[in-house]
Amino acid sequence: MTEPERDPHCLFCRIIAGELPALKILETASAIAIADINPQAPTHVLVIPRRHISGIAVVTPEDAATLAGIFDLANQVASARGLDQSGYRLVINQGPDAGQSVPHLHIHVLGGRPLQWPPG
């Protein structure tokens, strides 16, 4: 990882810094969870590491703690929304074919309805 901790032009870095508004759901020392502005399910939350990482493709085994932090928060969000039994889908988009819209790693947490297959 040779990226800076924060990119001043990054939408999510600016949200994390409090420079742009977002509906915060939960947060931890290493990550935040915000409502997706265009929700695709009753629960549709984005879990974002505070550290700027452009996408999953650049994550290496050295980033294990960051990965663990975002999945722990994703699970916390799912529990807080009562999805433990019904289930939920976690989605990470990398690059154009996946429609990655912000070049800062994030997990989509979707639940609260039956999710179809294929996942796009």
Place this chain on the structure above:
Amino acid sequence: MTEPERDPHCLFCRIIAGELPALKILETASAIAIADINPQAPTHVLVIPRRHISGIAVVTPEDAATLAGIFDLANQVASARGLDQSGYRLVINQGPDAGQSVPHLHIHVLGGRPLQWPPG
């Protein structure tokens, strides 16, 4: 994590043990990548930790190395399939609403075509 390292009744544990066939794509010390038997995209590969973990919901920060291992292998699969530039989607299903079909943690790696939104 109080689960055994291996569940003798688990489909993926049996594939990992060589007791059931699968089309292996890549493997590392901690994970294997196999072709999905019902592919939904030109690349549709499952990345599975060798250790039995029933799903993402039971993963804790203590499992950081396991998480890092499966995402590292997912990225290796994407690179091997030439998806670095075009992109790919990683999907983890937890529970019935998401259609989790095997209770052993796995990442779906999808790419090779534009992926739609919502992701199910």
